[in-house]
Amino acid sequence: MxxxxxxxxxxxxxxxxxxxxxxxxxxxxxxxxxxxxxxxxxxxxxxxxxxxxxxxxxxxxxxxxxxxxxxxxxxxxxxxxxxxxxxxxxxxxxxxxxxxxxxxxxxxxWLGKVNIKDLEIATPEGYQQLLEAKGAVIFSAHLGNMEICRAIFSMGDNKRPLNVITYNEHTPSFNNFLKKVNQDAAINFIHINNFGPDDTIKLKQKLDDGEAVIIFADRTSVNNPNSVHHVPFLGEDAPFAVGPFALANIMECPVFLMFCINEQGRYKTYIEKFADPIKVKRKERQAYFQSMATKFAQRLEFYCKKAPYQWYNFxxxxxxxxxxxxxxx
Incomplete structure (x- = not known):
């Protein structure tokens, strides 16, 4: 904690x-x-x-x-x-x-005890769209247990390298323990506190090669915390970072939502197509990012209501x- x-x-x-x-x-x-x-x-x-x-x-x-x-x-x-x-x-x-x-x-x-057969894909259409996407940006949140979704990328038709943009300086013990548990975990963690222009280029290449990248869009930026759009979420305006939506726009690939929540002791994975790749003119970008933030907040609210005790933001x-x-x- x-x-x-x-x-x-x-x-x-x-x-x-x-x-x-x-x-x-x-x-x-x-x-x-x-x-x-x-x-x-x-x-x-x-x-x-x-x-x-x-x-x-x-x-x-x-x-x-x-x-x-x-x-x-x-x-x-x-x-x-x-x-x-x-x-x-x-x-x-x-x-x-x-x-x-x-x-x-x-x-x-992390111990490799969870595989694809332990998961229920609750949205087959979204899963199929993810299979068909060569490279994909995936928005998620601190809702449910996204680590379980590693199984989706570790075997079967959707087997591909997985990159996770994360920040880990505030939980060193827990992150070090996970590395100790399984040093061979097939996940590339990209630490946002060190993220720069070179990382953007490398990430674009990974997506062009068919890899996937997960971004947790319910956290504001560490480096630029005031770069946000305030949109309605559970009855109050809340700040959502511009960064995830701006990065997805740069990557020019399909964007998905993914949540993995525990329902009656079994994990169900929800995958939705969120946005198609689109070139947005500079003068239109902020309005576009605002609309994406609003849409993300609406879907996050929907899943919070589905799993009210599984949104872990303290x-x-x-x-x-x-x-x-x-x-x-």
Whole structure:
């Protein structure tokens, strides 16, 4: 779990950039949990995980308040009232515990225990369109468990190299552990904190060669956090980064959405065609990116309602415009 150790003096409405959140917990704790899972199975893992996640939930004020903010917006958008007191506390912990169980599934994916037959493709038409695309940019979000989708790119008709644009400086222990678990994982991680013009050229070549690249479009830019479009999301305007949509435009290849969510103990993968390659004139780009951000927010909202306890963003996603440049004290 991640959170800034020194919190702002006010509540979650005082925004700061998500990359300022710092990892909580330790490498040893992760290894102990994985050892329990390997030796005793999922039943004991869940028993041990419960107090661990409860501790982080109770002591993590910022992340807890961010969860409540999200769930308040979600409940209202689904025609329910905001929960208060114990009901609100329980609903928030349900999401927090879901995150802990999702980490277990990440381990399985990295250990190579998940393959294509373990997945249900819920959108066959979108999957077929992905198969037919030589190179593809795929927008996703911190919803569900995208690590499970590695199986889609590791075998069968869609076997191809997979590139993931990511930021990992705020979770070094967890990322180092994943590398230790499986050093041969067929994923090329492109670290956005070091991303430059040369990387854009290399990425274009990879897509021309038929590879796929995944971009998590529910996070604002680390290097240019104010380059955003504010669009409606779960009843409030939220900032969505321009970067993913600008990069997709440069790549000139088909763009897809992909989410992998747990439904009744089984992972279902949803793949949608999001946009065709298109050349946008410079003067029209911002309007185009705004429309793409709006469309992405609408689809993310749809899937959040489908899997309400599987959107794992533990920071304030709806910062007030008047405080948008604020940082933690």
């Amino acid at each position: 991640s959170e800034k150790k020194t919190a702002p003096h006010n509540d979650v409405d005082k925004p700061f950039h998500w990359s300022q959140l710092k990892e909580r917990g330790s490498m040893l704790g992760i290894e102990v949990l994985v050892f329990i899972y390997k030796v005793f199975g999922k039943w004991l893992f869940k028993i041990v995980l419960t107090p661990v996640m409860f501790y982080f939930y109770v002591t993590g004020r910022l992340s807890r308040q961010a969860i409540w903010h999200y769930l308040d917006n979600l409940n209202v958008s689904m025609g329910e009232g905001k929960r208060t007191g114990w009901a609100r506390f329980k609903q928030g912990f349900r999401l927090y515990f879901s995150f802990g169980m999702a980490i277990l599934d990440k381990f399985d994916a 920071f304030n996603f709806w910062p007030k415009a008047t405080d948008k440049d604020s940082k933690p004290s």
